[in-house]
Amino acid sequence: MRYKTIEEYIETIHVLELKHGRAQTGMIAARMRVRPPSITEMLGKLEREGLIRYESYTGATLTASGKAMARELMHTHKVIADLLEILGIDRTLAEADACQIEHHVSKETVARLEEFVKFARADEGTTDSIRRFRTGMP
Amino acid sequence: MRYKTIEEYIETIHVLELKHGRAQTGMIAARMRVRPPSITEMLGKLEREGLIRYESYTGATLTASGKAMARELMHTHKVIADLLEILGIDRTLAEADACQIEHHVSKETVARLEEFVKFARADEGTTDSIRRFRTGMP
DNA sequence: AGCCTCTTTTAGGTATACCTAATATTCTTC
DNA sequence: GAAGAATATTAGGTATACCTAAAAGAGGCT
Structure with missing residues (x-):
């Protein structure tokens, strides 16, 4: 099994915060x-890297640098998920794929x-090629 | 630094074969x-997983199952790289991104x-939206 | 306040993908 | 065909992201 990446930790902390x-x-x-x-251990690492503030028995919050990372990840996620949806992929699947991509x-x-x-x-509302593709129109 | 995945090993072996x-x-x-x-060690693992045949001091070749994995990866790679290129991304960059995605x-x-x-x-040759987007035409 | 429960951390261990140094095998060239 | 060069493997070590079990701390209830 694959290990979780720092980015995944930061995203999770962001959502929970x-x-x-x-x-x-x-x-x-x-x-x-x-x-x-394992989380306790990883929080120590993230703190040493300056991505979170961490207080024992209390929890973690993102630093400016952690927030920047989270913001960028959320933005990338949205762009990818939107793109996949425009190309006709079901939103649920698009979200799941975006999480990885x-x-x-x-x-x-x-x-x-x-x-x-x-x-x-x-182009929404016009009958051009992207729309034709998405809707399966001739 | 990130570890190489089995898929990356299989792709490399495929190309070299x-x-x-x-x-x-x-x-x-x-x-x-x-x-x-590290390669010697990994080839042992790939052989145990049935993805390659491996003979000491001689080298590795893909089994049917390894070939299937390689074929699928190449196909996925091409689809992603083509898509990115259609959306206006430079071929070199499209290839690099496809390698990861x-x-x-x-x-x-x-x-x-x-x-x-x-x-x-x-739709090549028509002046519809995908083409307009790619070429920056009005 | 004191006890009990729930949560967190500490202590210690495992698996694995890498590494360097030393050894073994194969290839080349005379 | 033997010596030396090139390549591969073996031996042994490191880092790290996980784990379980045990100890410590925090919060609620009487």
Whole structure:
């Protein structure tokens, strides 16, 4: 089995911080399906890397640098998921694929894909090729 | 630094087998930037998993199952790279991104993206939205 | 306040993908 | 065909992301 990446930890902490103000060991462990002692250990590493603030028995919050990483990941995720949906992939599947792909696309490519997503959205309502493809129209 | 995946080993062996009839430890090591002893070790693992045949001091070739994996990876790679190129990404960058993304897309999504690529190719020469987007025409 | 429960951390261990140094095998060239 | 060069394997070590079991800390209830 594959190990979780730092990015996955940061995303999880980000979501939990939004929902509960901070990310506690147990919550992270449950979401990521990793045992609490491994989380404690990883939180130490993330803190040493300057991505989170971490207080024992209390929980973690993202630093500015951690937030920047989370923001970028969320943005990439949205671009990829939107693109896949525009190309006719079911939203649930698009989200699942985006979760993986988001960690492996270059910034340059994301920028270009974002342009395409905007372009395609602007074409909504016309009967041009993207729409034809999506709807299966002749 | 990230570890190489089994899929990356299989792809490398596939390429070398095409070019030289078999993949030798040193060639794999050079391509993957991993030291020869690590390659020897990994070839043992790949053989135990039934993906390659491996003879000491001679080299490795893919089994049917290894070939199937290689074929699928190459197909996914092509679909992703073609898609990115259609969306205006430089071929070199598209190839580089495809190298990473190919390991993280679901089969279902690849199938749908392949349809889109075919559709867009069929539209070549027309002045519809995909083309407009790619060329930056009004 | 004190006890009990739940959560977290500490201690110690495993698996694995890498590495370097030393040894073994194969290839080349005379 | 033997010596030396090139390549591969073996032996032994490191780092790290996980784990389980045991100890420590925090919060609720009487």
